[in-house]
Amino acid sequence: MFSHNGRISARQVTILLLIDLLNMGILILPRICTLYGGRNGYLLPILAIPLGILYLYSITRVINHFKGATFYEITRKITTKVGAWVLTCLLVFKLVLGMGLELRLFGELITKVMLPTTPLAVILLLLLLSASYLAKSGLEATARLGEVMAYFIFIPLFIILGILAVQSDYEQVMPLFQIENSRIIEGIGSVSLWFMPIELLFIIGGLMREPKEAFRAGSISIILGGIIEAALVIFTLCAIGPTGTRQQIWPVLTLMRSLGGEQAKIEKQEILMITLWIFSTFVYIGSQLCSTSILLSRFCHYKRENVFVLPLVIIIYFIALWPVGLSTLYGIYLNFRYTLNLWFLLIIPLALWGLLKIRRVKDEK
């Protein structure tokens, strides 16, 4: 079924990025948006889209200059050998830490909602091993599974959005357009960091069948992701209210529980939300793990691209087990977002682009 030419289509990239974006945003974005924008926080994911496109532009300007290259080869050609090592190690560190924290968030959610007495370590291991099997099959297989999973993720999501659209009390988001300007700018900056998964294009962008399509694929993901996330923020605000959304670490969990609310015809509708969250985390970890393994293989000049999957699994597992509790995890997660994301979304891509122009590196296309 799976061929191993290691190339993926623009459509597959769009789906992978969109799933990754949703997975990152579903749990934490409603709270962040409400902290900055109050009852009009739903505007922030939409207003952050142009900034996301700017990040994407800066990344694709660099990767489009090279053919079939990943981040390591790109930095190697633009900077020095040491520079490439340092930057690649930083990116790998960031990806691995991100996966570990995301995995732990998944574990905490499952423990809280579905399996309270099952040890966290077992839950984490189950997902990680399943995702590692996917990652081991290669980038193409991961992307194809992403396409299949898209149905299982987006169909429940649209059913949920449909139910919420009907039962929401939209008065909660009134009055409209009442955010202070300073908070809007701060909020847009903070929310735009949520577009972090597009940095994956540094690795998979060069492995696309049509690398030129990377910008289009990324743009579609950013725009669709922004719109879906804005809708989720609106529905969270309507269901819980601005105060509740601000107070809770994961307001979406309460949103899930309000799905089966007053006069619901079907009980336990929240299972739809949990289903899509589990599948999206699976695809997220699988795609990130596979990409990181490819990057490390290129870095070490190994022919086999999945050779680093299992060693990475062990590291990610221990990172996921590291935070003591939920509040510690949340603090680490937010610090991680603010300190590392902007570097790989804007600063490093712009620096690489600048160097590319200054050093007049030959266009390989």
Add this chain to the structure above:
Amino acid sequence: MKSRYVVGIFALFCLCACTGCWDNVELNDRHIVLDMGIDKGEGENYKVTYSIPDVAKLSGSESLGEEVKSTLSVESPTLARSIFEMEDRTQNTISLSHLKAVLLGKELMSNSRLFKMAMESLQENMEVGQGTYLLAVEGKAEEIVGAEHYENPIIGLYTMQYFNNEERASGSYEVQTLGEFIKSIQETGIGILPIITENKEEATLKIAGGTLIQDYQWAGLLTPEDMQAKLLLQGKVHRVPIVVQTKDNYYTYEMARENCEVYYTEEGEELSIEVNLATEGKLIEYGVELTEEEGRDVMLQAINHFVKEACYEQLTEGIKHAQSLNIDFLGISQDLYKKHPQLYKKYGPKWEQHLFEGARINIHVTSKIEGFGMV
């Protein structure tokens, strides 16, 4: 070949996980609580009453138990502890995943600390749905949860069916769920819980009126008429029969639809509030034959006039009650904030202090009789 074995072992491992791992519980090992009552106990304790239905009996199967439900009460400093203590007394574990209704006693609602903690505890408990109905009891919740109601033995099922029946006329109470109540308190500081009462002689239950809660503290009683005024303002009254009396006859007007618009204008340094209520309905009972010869149009005008008066009076009384309590349970200030944030900036801070108490609210009612007569 080797990888196939690895995949096979992995698949078997995943299959084992599908049973629910450590959380695998048989349904028979669980007490599924459908309703519970929370009262204030001794000192700063809760007295929680759990109603545990005999699921076999409820579904019509043979059962060893005699009663369709059993009620157990426990005194405890927290709700979580009460579950622990309950489980000490039963062979099964307690599951709140199908909880339909929570009844709250008056004493509990008068103690803001205990009340707030109870609500937050229920919200924190992932088993409890946000759509769980909340009801107030003007005495002890334990008495209603534990009483034997032959027609409606399980209060949780009774309230679920009661509120889910969309055919029912709405006008004397407002449905309240856990999520909506907490949201309302957090956003406005005010919440209203419908009151459930028991007629011991008939062994029946009734839901009407409301208990006013301000910042998790009992603040007053709202009659069914107050509730109707609130619902009229929200445009939520439907199928409510209004009886009007002319010279020697009673006429029943059923309000099919109503629409209420509230307008705010600034007159000098004063806020002027205009309430425009428009109702549409039909005469469903009138006793005499209404023919043109007998002055039907004049009669309809007279009935219309009385309907308008009845609605006007109801709104006026509701507003007066809210002003006398100085608690804006009608949601006028929230409406002002949502529709006119600039005006709210000016008048909002003074609203609860003294402005609402003395606010002049002008009411205008129009009514329309859509149909009458035999079909």
